[in-house]
Amino acid sequence: MVKPVKVGDMTTIKLENIAYGGDVVGRKDDFAIFVTGGVPGEVVKIKVTEVKRNYGRGKVVDVVAPVEERIDSECPKYDLCGGCQMQHIDYTAQLNYKQQMVEDAIERIAKLDDIKINQVKGMENPYLYRNKAQFPLGVEDEEVITGFYAAGSHKLIKVKDCQIQHPVINRIVDRAVKLIEDYNLSIYNEEIHQGLLRHLVVRVGVCTNQAMLVLVTKDEKFVKGQEIAHKLLEEVPELISVYQNVNPEQTNVVLGDKTALLAGQEYILDYIGPIKYQISPLSFFQVNSLQTKVLYDQVLEYAKLTGEEKVLDAYCGLGSISLYLANQAQEVYGIEVVPEAIEQAKENAKLNDINNCQFAVGKVKDVLPQLKNQFSPEVIVVDPPRKGCHEEVLEAFAKIKPQRIVYVSCKPTSLARDLKRLKDLGYYTEEIQPVDMFPQTYHIENVALIKKK
Numbered sequence: 001m002v003k004p005v006k007v008g009d010m011t012t013i014k015l016e017n018i019a020y021g022g023d024v025v026g027r028k029d030d031f032a033i034f035v036t037g038g039v040p041g042e043v044v045k046i047k048v049t050e051v052k053r054n055y056g057r058g059k060v061v062d063v064v065a066p067v068e069e070r071i072d073s074e075c076p077k078y079d080l081c082g083g084c085q086m087q088h089i090d091y092t093a094q095l096n097y098k099q100q101m102v103e104d105a106i107e108r109i110a111k112l113d114d115i116k117i118n119q120v121k122g123m124e125n126p127y128l129y130r131n132k133a134q135f136p137l138g139v140e141d142e143e144v145i146t147g148f149y150a151a152g153s154h155k156l157i158k159v160k161d162c163q164i165q166h167p168v169i170n171r172i173v174d175r176a177v178k179l180i181e182d183y184n185l186s187i188y189n190e191e192i193h194q195g196l197l198r199h200l201v202v203r204v205g206v207c208t209n210q211a212m213l214v215l216v217t218k219d220e221k222f223v224k225g226q227e228i229a230h231k232l233l234e235e236v237p238e239l240i241s242v243y244q245n246v247n248p249e250q251t252n253v254v255l256g257d258k259t260a261l262l263a264g265q266e267y268i269l270d271y272i273g274p275i276k277y278q279i280s281p282l283s284f285f286q287v288n289s290l291q292t293k294v295l296y297d298q299v300l301e302y303a304k305l306t307g308e309e310k311v312l313d314a315y316c317g318l319g320s321i322s323l324y325l326a327n328q329a330q331e332v333y334g335i336e337v338v339p340e341a342i343e344q345a346k347e348n349a350k351l352n353d354i355n356n357c358q359f360a361v362g363k364v365k366d367v368l369p370q371l372k373n374q375f376s377p378e379v380i381v382v383d384p385p386r387k388g389c390h391e392e393v394l395e396a397f398a399k400i401k402p403q404r405i406v407y408v409s410c411k412p413t414s415l416a417r418d419l420k421r422l423k424d425l426g427y428y429t430e431e432i433q434p435v436d437m438f439p440q441t442y443h444i445e446n447v448a449l450i451k452k453k
Contacts, residue, residue: 004029005056009048012064015040018097020105020412022085022442023057033058036151037079039089040097041067069093074127075163082151084164084440095120095436098444102434105412110420116431121294126439130165131270132287134254135173135200137180137187144181146173146200154190164440168211168238169202175235176200176213179228188218190250196222198247199254203279204238205270206289212241212268214281216254220246229263241265243281255282272296275323277348282340284317288437295408295435295445296324302406302431302449303379305329312377312402314364314393315384319345319357321408325381326354333375334359335367364389368396381406388414391421398425405450410437415446426453 005011005028013026015038024038026046033056035046043065046058063070073079073087086094099120106112123129135146138156147159161170180187180197188195201214213232215225222244229242241264247256259281267278270285273293279285286292299321303311305328313322316334318341326332326349334357336342345359360367380402382389388411397405405427409415419429430449437445 003051003056004031005033005048005051007048007051010045010061011048011058012043012045014043017104018100020101020442028056031056035060036085037088039067039070039093042070075159077147077157077159080150081148081157081159082153083148083159083162085151085442087163087440091122091126091439094126094439095122098436098442099434101442101444102412102432102446105416106419106432109413109416110423110429112416112419112423112429115419115429118431118433120434120436120444121291121298122436123288123291123439126436127163128166129288129290129439130162130169131204131206131289132285133162133165133169133173133202135202137177137197137199139187144177144187146177166204166206168204168209168236172202172211172213172232172236172239173200176215176232179231183224183228185224193218193250201245201254201281203268203281203285205268205279207271208269209238210240210268210270211236211238212243212279212281213239214243214245214255214259215262216245216247216256218246218248220248220258226262233264239264241268245281272320272324275320275348276351277318277320277323278344278351279318280340280344283344284338284341285320286437291435291437291445292320295437295447296321298433298435298447299381299406299408300325300328302433302447303328303381303404305379309378310375312371312375312380312400314368314380314382314389316345316359317341317383319348319359321381321383322357322359323348323352323354326357329379330356331375332357333371333377335362335364337361337363365392365396368393368400372400376400378403379406380404381408383408384414386411386414388418394418394421394425398422398427401452403452405448407446407448407450409446409448410443412444412446415448419448419450422450427451428453 015024015026023034037060045062050057145158186195188198199216246258313334322334
């Protein structure tokens with residue numbers, strides 16, 4: 001097949017539909033081209049960046065005929081930084097396009113056309129919402145910089161005030177970079193695997209205004225670490241905890257296995273609704289605290305708890321959903337493979353005086369068969385990783401025979417695949433509620449209500 005374009009070509013096309021990932025599909029002589037930075041309906045001039053057997057990729061060079069959904073982005077580095085994909089699209093339109101992504105995945109992959117998919121629940125203010133950020137460090141013109149990588153690369157784009165991060169995060173990073181320069185600390189170079197400081201990781205309790213900074217270093221030896229940590233605590237009132245994390249590996253993974261407190265408290269606190277959570281450096285906690293309440297309220301609505309039900313929380317993490325449901329359930333049993341997360345779940349239960357939650361360490365597919373005879377839940381809540389549930393997990397769910405499964409998903413395509421499998425196992429999906437946890441990006445969270453046939 002002769003391709004109508006080659007890498008480097010400039011061509012003009014009309015854009016059609018938005019794809020999961022944020023790119024918009026246009027066509028050149030029926031050859032699909034996925035375009036970064038476009039909006040459905042507009043005519044754009046693009047530069048072709050990649051050509052595969054069945055599709056190509058391109059980037060907008062000029063908007064020939066814009067649509068009204070296109071807006072000027074809030075961030076001056078938006079075109080360079082890979083953190084956001086949809087800041088050039090009006091927020092109401094973003095929500096509509098995200099719903100389209102969900103509908104497309106359910107129809108194309110699950111091949112289910114009888115599911116009610118509700119309008120996406122968005123944010124009143126779709127900026128400054130992230131409570132956690134991981135900033136790689138670099139050097140540019142002999143100056144220490146931090147920011148985010150350009151899309152698909154390890155080229156560091158200097159970003160001083162990220163528009164989707166909590167303002168306290170931006171302030172802590174700015175002050176930390178100044179101290180790093182004052183102390184003349186070496187910055188890690190991944191090409192030669194040399195240098196001390198690799199990343200800055202910041203977490204903020206949105207409801208408590210407490211913040212934590214993790215200084216990720218290549219080496220364990222950090223002579224001025226405690227001194228710098230105490231200075232940061234003095235200079236940033238919201239900052240109450242500073243850690244060092246050691247990552248000596250040549251890897252793209254940000255955090256290593258060893259973490260030590262340099263100054264301040266061991267954890268910060270945040271609330272989701274009435275439930276209080278301790279958050280440590282390695283805790284998994286949803287990055288949008290305000291929308292997490294919207295998400296968990298939706299889980300609660302679909303669970304339809306009366307106080308008599310036993311609930312299984314698969315992939316429970318630090319127990320955030322378990323504890324949110326506990327006051328309306330008879331008993332909640334959480335499973336998580338990370339031992340540290342289970343310890344935090346138990347601590348969070350004590351923190352909230354919740355006594356009807358049990359937690360077990362292990363893989364869900366291994367623990368479930370052991371529970372079958374001692375714990376028979378009417379409701380299962382599952383919030384798996386992006387890749388979705390292992391097939392053995394779904395089969396184990398079906399053997400337990402709960403009345404309802406409430407499935408929380410951060411990836412429409414893996415959700416669609418698992419809903420199709422659950423249908424084969426005797427369960428039907430009644431309704432899906434998308435929740436926008438990540439405005440300005442292509443990501444979309446979903447809560448699905450699944451019932452036994």
